[in-house]
Amino acid sequence: MIGHEVLRVFCGPDGAHGNRLGVVRDGAAVPGEARRQAVAKDLGFSETIFVDDAARGAIDIYTPSARLPFAGHPCVGAGWLLGVPALVTAAGVVDVRRDGDLTWIAGRADWAPGRTLREYGSAEEVDALPVPPPGEWIYAWAWQDEPSGRVRARGFPGRGDGIDEDEATGAAALLLTARLGRPLTVTQGRGSQIMTAPRPGGLIEVAGRVLREAPDQTG
Template sequence: MNTTDIDVLRVFCAGDGRHGNALGVVRDGRAYPDEAARQALAKELGFSETVFVDDPERGVVDIYTPGVRLPFAGYPLVGAAWLLDLEVVCPPAGEVWVRGDGEFTWIEARAEWAPPRTLRQYGSAAEVDALTVPEPGEWIYAWAWEEEAAGRIRARGFPGRGDGIDEDEATGAAALLLTAELGRALNITQGRGSQLLTAPGPDGIIELGGRCRLERTIPRQA
């Protein structure tokens, strides 16, 4: 059997390096050549998403939750681009351009690439903090203004999938949808303290940025 490493990243970390959403990156996607094998590994690992790298030179990647394959997802693309030092990543949804500014890694994406989310506004950050995990059902992105003039938002994400991910620590796709709805740059604190930044651009493009760090590497027999 071949050994392939699985890197575990934290994406959308806070300024002190804490928090962020755990992401599995399989550097050699050939070790898991079909959808069934990839879906099984994603379920076993149990991260919100796992990325399989099919072509590290061209940035071709394949993304899975524990239950489904995704054509696009924000935090896996930010994380994979940072880890592999890419200028473009190519999930099934299309080419996603990348830039880095030292502290943050940014991708350019479109809100229509994001899967459906129910954006549910609350009156205060305290109300969002007090929420309990809802029953499985729709994907809910609960949010409230922390400081509207500065574009600061408090948010929590509840996938509602019943696949063991009750709350998503940091959700790039939902941040894109909220940015498109509000039409302005946002500084989002999600989950326990993860930070996501967004900035609308021309022609429907939205930049999504965050900090990344490598947490550990898992040797794996494939």
């Protein structure tokens, strides 16, 4: 198996949960899109990144079935891991900053892969949703507390590639923030947490806590 490590991105305030991210630090060891896609499928995380130049922050992002120009939890995880002021992705340059235990990245709504943002009447309705059949990327959300910007969400990629539900999805939270035009605190999945904020020039910042899994948890 290709050498890799695993981060948990968008952990809750207590360090629990978060979306697992596969990281292949030696991107040169896996040249070519077809080989990288095969490795990402074999690892089976919702996303895996290949680091092509750690000093420049150049990364390449894959789901088990597709290459992505931009994605939230891979960029937050890479920003935390590499400690660089910016990342170079296929979509563009992603600014990175740290604020306490949060890593913030800045992206644009038109970089994010398409999702259907589906609002429900309550957090309880979102909690009770079954996994829908494949075919559509659905971001189900409801206000937990609208005045304070607290949102409950779940993400269903619908790709049919083994990821039935995404634990925490930064790109979808970015799109929701762009639609609503206000900062949000999103609780997604089992208890992951995503913070967002609109910025000048059409940018949206997305933040979360990142932890490294112990080696015996990486599979």
